Amino acid sequence: xxxxxxxxxxxxxxxxxxxxxxxxxxxxxxxxxxxxxxxxxxxxxxxxxxxxxxxxxxxxxxxxxxxxxxxxxxxxxxxxxxxxxxxxxxxxxxxxxxxxxxxxxxxxxxxxxxxxxxxxxxxxxxxxxxxxxxxxxxxxxxxxxxxxxxxxxxxxxxxxxxxxxxxxxxxxxxxxxxxxxxxxxxxxxxxxxxxxxxxxxxxxxxxxxxxxxxxxxxxxxxxxxxxxxxxxxxxxxxxxxxxxxxxxxxxxxxxxxxxxxxxxxxxxxxxxxxxxxxxxxxxxxxxxxxxxxxxxxxxxxxxxxxxxxxxxxxxxxxxxxxxxxxxxxxxxxxxxxxxxxxxxxx
Ligand code: UDP
Ligand code: MG
Numbered sequence: 216x217x218x219x220x221x222x223x224x225x226x227x228x229x230x231x232x233x234x235x236x237x238x239x240x241x242x243x244x245x246x247x248x249x250x251x252x253x254x255x256x257x258x259x260x261x262x263x264x265x266x267x268x269x270x271x272x273x274x275x276x277x278x279x280x281x282x283x284x285x286x287x288x289x290x291x292x293x294x295x296x297x298x299x300x301x302x303x304x305x306x307x308x309x310x311x312x313x314x315x316x317x318x319x320x321x322x323x324x325x326x327x328x329x330x331x332x333x334x335x336x337x338x339x340x341x342x343x344x345x346x347x348x349x350x351x352x353x354x355x356x357x358x359x360x361x362x363x364x365x366x367x368x369x370x371x372x373x374x375x376x377x378x379x380x381x382x383x384x385x386x387x388x389x390x391x392x393x394x395x396x397x398x399x400x401x402x403x404x405x406x407x408x409x410x411x412x413x414x415x416x417x418x419x420x421x422x423x424x425x426x427x428x429x430x431x432x433x434x435x436x437x438x439x440x441x442x443x444x445x446x447x448x449x450x451x452x453x454x455x456x457x458x459x460x461x462x463x464x465x466x467x468x469x470x471x472x473x474x475x476x477x478x479x480x481x482x483x484x485x486x487x488x489x490x491x492x493x494x495x496x497x498x499x500x501x502x503x504x505x506x507x508x509x510x511x512x513x514x515x516x517x518x519x520x521x522x523x524x525x526x527x528x529x530x531x532x533x534x535x536x537x538x539x540x541x542x543x544x545x546x547x548x549x550x551x552x553x554x555x556x557x558x559x560x561x
Contacts, residue, residue: 241325242266242273242345243400245318247311248332250284253439259293259300261338269342276301277332278318281308284440294550301551305544311443312413313544319403321549328397329413333440335363336395337433344397344430353402353425356388356417357395357432364436372449379453384418388429391417395432399425415455473525481518487511 244262248255259275266273277294279287279302287304294302303321305314315329326348330336340357347355364370373392381387396416402425406416417427488511494500502508 239323240272240274242271243322243324244275244328246277246332247314249280250282251332252284252286265338276318278303278314280314291550298552304548306547309544315413317544327403331394340432348397352428353399354420354427355397356429357393358390358429359434360431362434386418386421470525470529477518477521480514484514
């Protein structure tokens with residue numbers, strides 16, 4: 216695969232120390248882990264076996280998202296004895312999006328590959344994604360053509376969500392929710408994540424001008440443990456979706472939308488008022504019982520209010536963007552190689 220531009224400068228030197236291998240890997244594999252203790256050994260094995268078939272250098276970053284089933288301890292032990300593996304231990308359960316974001320921020324590769332920790336995604340597909348990315352894309356998204364999940368509670372809501380996302384954003388994918396994806400690191404680094412936004416990564420990246428494609432990948436039923444999600448996630452996804460389209464359409468320049476509506480309403484209101492004034496004082500007619508009078512007053516008031524609303528929204532938009540620097544997770548510890556250290560992100 217081609218070698219992508221370096222982004223070493225994006226990482227504070229605190230994340231690199233004497234015991235971290237200094238050569239930057241080409242690929243960082245990021246896996247969020249929340250109570251996946253039975254899958255872990257098999258997962259790490261499968262990822263290493265798959266990457267050994269390629270000629271890329273890589274690191275594996277498992278982010279422990281506040282597990283309580285022993286995943287944390289196992290991960291730390293495995294990472295201490297495996298130079299490829301880095302365990303990023305979060306202070307508590309922050310959710311899959313935050314865990315992925317922690318993985319992105321701790322990765323050093325020029326390419327980032329994400330997948331689930333429960334072996335539902337097949338690590339054997341990683342080389343296929345990397346090849347596709349090397350064709351000149353910024354994001355390659357997996358498409359679970361034969362998805363092995365419950366039909367009514369998972370497949371149906373997913374189908375609806377995929378349709379909606381496709382309609383509301385400019386990126387047409389069959390399967391936005393597939394965790395198995397490959398990104399050029401600079402694309403992932405630009406994205407501010409929160410809520411359930413990881414599934415909108417392709418759409419968010421597209422807004423930033425990324426080239427995106429989708430390829431079919433394998434999907435397996437969960438072997439161990441159980442899914443961390445129920446129907447409530449569908450609701451949260453829909454809410455995120457509304458936020459995204461709102462951000463895209465209105466939040467970038469709310470004044471353009473509300474201000475224009477306000478000005479239009481104000482203009483008609485004022486014109487009606489001028490006309491009524493002319494009728495009363497120019498022609499000496501009574502205007503008290505004309506419906507137009509009410510309309511003129513209403514439109515003028517609405518116009519002023521919409522305009523102020525646009526101004527307020529513009530201020531809110533600035534606050535929103537500035538507040539995005541707040542971290543969405545806290546790291547307790549990073550374990551890699553024979554080195555363990557605590558790292559606290561401000
Ligand atoms: N996950 C996480 N934090 C959470 C929930 C899930 O890191 O709060 C991880 C989980 O361990 C798995 C991935 O996110 O690696 C996807 O979760 P899951 O398999 O439960 O989702 P599903 O496949 O059912 O959509
Ligand atoms: Mg799963």
